[in-house]
Amino acid sequence: MAIIVKKFGGTSLGSIELIRNIARRIALEAGKGDSLVLVVSAMAKTTDELINLAYQISEHPSRRELDMLLTAGERISMSLLSLALQEEGYSSISFTGSQSGIITDERHGNARILNVNAFRIKEELDKGKIVIVAGFQGVSQSKEITTLGRGGSDTSAVALACYLQAKKCEIYTDVDGVYTADPKIVSNAKLLPAIDYSQMLALSYNGSKVIHPRAVEFAYKYSIPVEIKSSFTFAPGTMLIQEKSFKEENMEERHITxxxxxxxxxxxxxxxxxxxxxxxxxxxxxxxxxxxxxxxxxxxxxxxxxxxxxxxxxxxxxxxxxxxxxxxxxxxxxxxxxxxxxxxxxxxxxxxxxxxxxxxxxxxxxxxxxxxxxxxxxxxxxxxxxxxxxx
Amino acid sequence: MAIIVKKFGGTSLGSIELIRNIARRIALEAGKGDSLVLVVSAMAKTTDELINLAYQISEHPSRRELDMLLTAGERISMSLLSLALQEEGYSSISFTGSQSGIITDERHGNARILNVNAFRIKEELDKGKIVIVAGFQGVSQSKEITTLGRGGSDTSAVALACYLQAKKCEIYTDVDGVYTADPKIVSNAKLLPAIDYSQMLALSYNGSKVIHPRAVEFAYKYSIPVEIKSSFTFAPGTMLIQEKSFKEENMEERHITxxxxxxxxxxxxxxxxxxxxxxxxxxxxxxxxxxxxxxxxxxxxxxxxxxxxxxxxxxxxxxxxxxxxxxxxxxxxxxxxxxxxxxxxxxxxxxxxxxxxxxxxxxxxxxxxxxxxxxxxxxxxxxxxxxxxxx
The missing domain is CATH 3.30.2130.10 (VC0802-like)
Incomplete structure (x- = not known):
């Protein structure tokens, strides 16, 4: 049975109504035979609010305690999404980064993934459950809770897709995919049905917000098939691929992607x-x-x-x-x-x-x-x- | 029957003895069942000598006539290699860029490939012949002879491999492949068995001489499997691949390639x-x-x-x-x-x-x-x- 990893960002989970919508959409797909792993960020603004609370207490809060605080954010969103799925009649279970086996180095606030050991996720998938995973967080070898820094949930999702040999990693976001420019600025910007990893890396390094460069780097390094798509429309988005793999009219033509x-x-x-x-x-x-x-x-x-x-x-x-x-x-x-x-x-x-x-x-x-x-x-x-x- | 395109640079064809050596090597492989297309540069120094002759006549020679002159270089090397193969008892035929159907724009001295229409090569391969093609040259839509500029032969080879759907394009050069640094400078530089297109592009843009960036760009764009290897030892070289496709001990580790x-x-x-x-x-x-x-x-x-x-x-x-x-x-x-x-x-x-x-x-x-x-x-x-x- 093929595994699909789906990652939902904070804006996609910004309210109870949005969480319910996602659960309903997932329910429609859950019957189709693929095993589903859902990686979630904290609900929109939660992380900022938690940071704000910390700074009200301390001007320079310790990174270790800040990680402990921030990881509450995904704990909330993942359990709510699990509850919503159960309401839809599906069997689901949520796991923290630590329970999911995301092993990181000790760098609090900006940890890097050393390894993934997600056997618990596999066990639950084998039982037919939908597994929900807290993105952005991991656990160090000395059992400290860590966070992965910016783009962390994207990176969690791609790393899990790699470990689970998923047939696809879908990054759901608040736009339809990768555009030729930000559609908020250029009204006739076009959605790219596909783009190669290397150009996506250049775009994300240089400001494109739909996916973090670190996740693209990971996907590129381990050849993970990634699709960036809208969590509101669920329409086909942009596939990250190895190369363009089609022939131009003019073979050596170059253009701005x-x-x-x-x-x-x-x-x-x-x-x-x-x-x-x-x-x-x-x-x-x-x-x-x-x-x-x-x-x-x-x-x-x-x-x-x-x-x-x-x-x-x-x-x-x-x-x-x-x-x-x-x-x-x-x-x-x-x-x-x-x-x-x-x-x-x-x-x-x-x-x-x-x-x-x-x-x-x-x-x-x-x-x-x-x-x-x-x-x-x-x-x-x-x-x-x-x-x-x-x- | 699979097609392999092999490109030999000027230093590999620098003397009659070297040309004979290559013919002998090719003869050893020719019996193995693959169809062979050999793309050749001019013999080492020939191009410089021809340019020198032109500048003795005119301080600013016309680019059109210069192209006419320079394309004599590959004409010499390809016919000599064909003769050497025939001496080995093989049936071979040489084609100019124009005969090979390398269609370019009109930019003399730095033409870009618009299209490849190499039906004559296919016909001769089907007859069991080894086909030798002049690299670096093409013909414009107005039937003018053009040259492709620096790295032109590499580009010709990759473009032909693309048209012919070759199983591999081998770029033969005077070193064993792509090293971690120039082995003439770093004595313990290591040969890379494989490197992904995107990093190879960065290396060749920034000075690595084994393959021209334009050919890497082409190979990347059309997913052509390319191997860079030595024409002296014929040992395994460096494969250009899509990605690293193996897992590191430390998944998110980064290093200088x-x-x-x-x-x-x-x-x-x-x-x-x-x-x-x-x-x-x-x-x-x-x-x-x-x-x-x-x-x-x-x-x-x-x-x-x-x-x-x-x-x-x-x-x-x-x-x-x-x-x-x-x-x-x-x-x-x-x-x-x-x-x-x-x-x-x-x-x-x-x-x-x-x-x-x-x-x-x-x-x-x-x-x-x-x-x-x-x-x-x-x-x-x-x-x-x-x-x-x-x-």
Missing amino acids: AIAHKENLLSYIIPETEETIDLLKIWNWEIFKYLAIENQLELIIEEKYDKEIQYLLSQKEIPILKTENGIGYVTLVGLGINLDPSFLADTLKLCQPFHIKRIQHSDKTIEIMLPSSEVKDCVQILHSAFIGCEK | AIAHKENLLSYIIPETEETIDLLKIWNWEIFKYLAIENQLELIIEEKYDKEIQYLLSQKEIPILKTENGIGYVTLVGLGINLDPSFLADTLKLCQPFHIKRIQHSDKTIEIMLPSSEVKDCVQILHSAFIGCEK
């Missing part, structure tokens, strides 16, 4: 010293971009991490040489686009109305740094020129 | 104007890196293109604001390495002895710009620290 963006970023410039190197060794936040130049290190991060990072820097007595907020990035993703300088030429031309700070590139990206306030206009103009509405 | 480097680069800084944009539209040389910053565009290219580019810039009246030679790059490649800042920390620490100009990154690379003269030492130190000798 999609555009990612990121707003509200903050840049620190700090001296590149032994202290900085030590700091990076214990660094716990996502670094969106970095640039080392002239014995200085520029770190570009999301503005929301500002307070914590400022605190860490002051604790370590590392001076901030310069700081700038209101930074944004727009990134074009396409296979081979930097083997043809005409993409750079078109980008430079189209970006003339904007206050471009820097344009860099990798083998499959053109990365435009500009004021955050100009990001949306820039995405619209580039989408219209490079992708248009016919695609 | 290999290190690429590039020496003898030149940087121009030119103003970013309409003229620059027009220039990029007709640009015919590989741009190794670019960086747009403060209305200036920095282009980093191989020093050998200097003369031609200077000429073009002066013709278009684009001033060079700054130029610098003796630039090098060392690039670390590994899946997910920029999700863990400790790789950056280690890189900064290990690079302290060097005169680092800039460190940038992409999702799977850390790219270090430094003096060309320091490249070899830097590769050695980073290889020893990140990859070591046990791998």
Whole structure:
């Protein structure tokens, strides 16, 4: 019997009514013969509320206790979903990350998965039960409760799909899949029926929110078939695949597959010293971009991490040489686009109305740094020129 | 009957003796039942000699006539190899790019493949012949002879493998495959038995010479199984695959797969104007890196293109604001390495002895710009620290 792992994010589980809806949908599928494992995040806003509570008590709460607190979030959503399924007449059981055998290292708040040992899930599936698993959490080898950091539930789902040799891992979210640009910004952005892991990795690294880069990396590494789709419509979404595997009219034609963006970023410039190197060794936040130049290190991060990072820097007595907020990035993703300088030429031309700070590139990206306030206009103009509405 | 496409580069065909050796090797395999298509480059140095002849006549030879001249190179090597095979008692036939149905656009010197229509190759294979094809060349829709630019023969081979639905495309070269670093620099660099397309793309973009990025891009796009191997030993080389497809001890562990480097680069800084944009539209040389910053565009290219580019810039009246030679790059490649800042920390620490100009990154690379003269030492130190000798 094939196993399907389905992951539901916080917005999909944001209210009792939404949880009931999901249970009803699952019930429709549960009769079809596949075994189902449902990985859940905490209900929308729960994690933020719990963090807020902790910070009311302590300005710098211990990461160990914070993990203990936060893991209550998925405990709530998973038991509610299990109850809702039982109401539908299905036999279900919920497991914490620890019960599911998600073994991590000791890094509280940002733990990495060492291994998965999900024999309890297998046993319950064999009994015909629907298994619900708390995403985002694991247990260390010294039996401490850990959390996986941002994108943790996506990563849990993909890791379980790997262990269980699932035929598919479905990531349910509040949009229909991966679009050529954020449909909230570009009204005629098109849904991509499929995209290869490597371009998806570039998109998610550069701001696409539908799936976390860490989960894409995992899926890529272990060839897990992943579909990103809507939890509201259950319509076909975007499949992550190995390659495009169809022939173009023009075999060597290159094009922009999609555009990612990121707003509200903050840049620190700090001296590149032994202290900085030590700091990076214990660094716990996502670094969106970095640039080392002239014995200085520029770190570009999301503005929301500002307070914590400022605190860490002051604790370590590392001076901030310069700081700038209101930074944004727009990134074009396409296979081979930097083997043809005409993409750079078109980008430079189209970006003339904007206050471009820097344009860099990798083998499959053109990365435009500009004021955050100009990001949306820039995405619209580039989408219209490079992708248009016919695609 | 399965088809195998084998591509032999110029160094593998550098003398009559080497051509005879290859014919003998091919003869050993030809009896095994697979149909063989052999794609050849010009004999080593032939292309340079032909270019040299052209420049003795004209300082700026027309690209159309240059293509006509250069395509003589593969014509020589393919007919010699065919003769050598016939001496071994095999039935063989050689075809130019045009006869092979490699249809390209009109861009002389750097044409892109539009389509492959290799029915003549199929017919001859069906008759039991070994087919030898001139790499690097094609024919435009207006029946002009074109060349595919750098890496052209690799691209021809992969494109033919795609059209012929070959079970494998073998790229024969003067090294045993893809190493963790250039074995000429790192004596204990290890041969990688396999690497995924996406990491290979990053390596070849960043200086690895065994296969051209354009051919990797093609192979990736159409899922062509490619093996890079030695034409001297015929030992198993490196397979380009979709993913690693084996489980690590530590599932989420990240590591540096290999290190690429590039020496003898030149940087121009030119103003970013309409003229620059027009220039990029007709640009015919590989741009190794670019960086747009403060209305200036920095282009980093191989020093050998200097003369031609200077000429073009002066013709278009684009001033060079700054130029610098003796630039090098060392690039670390590994899946997910920029999700863990400790790789950056280690890189900064290990690079302290060097005169680092800039460190940038992409999702799977850390790219270090430094003096060309320091490249070899830097590769050695980073290889020893990140990859070591046990791998």
